[in-house]
Amino acid sequence: MSSEQTPAVDAPGAASAPGDGPSQDGPSQDSPFRDGRTARDEAPQFVLPLVVRIERAAPPARTDALETAARAVLVVLSDERSLGEGEWARAMRDWQDARIRKVVRRARGAEWRRAEALPGITVTGSAENAAEVRVFPPVPLDGWPKDLARLQVSGTDLDDPEPPAPADPAAPVLWLSPDLDMSAGKAMAQAGHGAQLAWWELSDEERAAWRAAGFPLAVRTAEPGRWAELVASGLPVVRDAGFTEIAPGSCTVVADHPALRRGAAA
Template sequence: MSTPVERSTSTSSTSTSPFRDEAPDRDEAPQFVLPLVVRIERDAPPGRTDALETAARAVLTLLADERSTAPDGEWAEAVRDWQDARIRKVVRRARGAEWRRAGALPGITVTGDAAEVRVFPPVPLDAWPKDLARLQVSGTELDEPQPPAAPAPGVPVLWMNPDVAMSAGKAMAQAGHGAQLAWWELSAEERAAWAASGFRLAVRTAAPADWPRLTAAGLPVVRDAGFTEIAAGSCTVVAAHPALKGATP
């Protein structure tokens, strides 16, 4: 049985693709998807926040990699095409031999406290590598071993909407969207500083009373396309990088 494809749309009030002078018709462009695979072993699954933060860092790591940024980089064309269309990400799960097969494909594995997420260069929406296409989207429910601590001062925070329930896989994709929108807004120097920190960041659920202020602060906001789990247009993440106007401590 084929698995559903995540079709989230990331938008902010000021950002579009960094590769075009004018906003393209994203729906008319060839559609690509960024695959992410989270390792979920039966006896040692990662915590939810750890997985979300690791997925966001994985997206940033791929965006900053020379294979994506160099004009002749082996992933550069796919990354450009992907960012010129809908910013789609799909999170699938793997364990055991599935994880080892995924690890043999070109990509980057990023680790958190216990989480492991492998990100792959974008692929056409209908042309997944066989060893990734067979992996399941469902089953990415993860527990939180203990409530996460408050973010340290100065750390970029991806604030999740407190009123929107999402599976861990869906939330991982949304956190990746938020990190990417923040990346687009930063200068080259700010990006370099973030990369030098190992893309330090936090993912936290906003307090209900704070959410209206965050969405009105002029920060990058992720709005979902509504193809899976949640209603179209739902605001899922606000990306508060300290370098961006409107970010809060």
């Protein structure tokens, strides 16, 4: 379930608020989401750890885990501890000044209880046997807390017992590529990347409204015939750096937020 990869954004959009992420006025040669080497690679590298709870007897559904991971990223981005002079703000700035990396690990039993004891936020899904994902403030690539470093990044895949319901067209949707076969962990990280891109491109008012609503969103696989249209729509696109599982430059997620559709259509 390793998901330590760096996607690239290849879609224009509104500029971010100062300090909340890179400007998306167009593809930047120094973008944290470009798969080629940039000046950001010279900065100290950090990673955002996410841990999904997967008990042997009752694993969560795949789609619920993906959606919960995406919401977890939004929750930590908007948390007061991540902003201004908050206790996580410096780590969040350092992480966003370099490559934007996320790694998903799995835990069960005592492993999960040890992870819960570390500073972070647990986000719970909405399905039966709801997914639980704990997100932590960014850590150096080589400076993981011991109780997180020992967790596995591979070995467990997740399935949906039944096909997920159609996405609400009035709500944000993170569209996954129908052409790629990604492990649950990689797909969770990619969904988190897509949610982060949408967050960066929203206005302060739009962010506040999304947060107040509890960050509703869906993660769905796009229909093959619609995928090319989504990629070319002007909505934010996640492109993978190819460190794990898939080829460099592969489009993995399109972030389709209602507030961004208007700008993409224009």
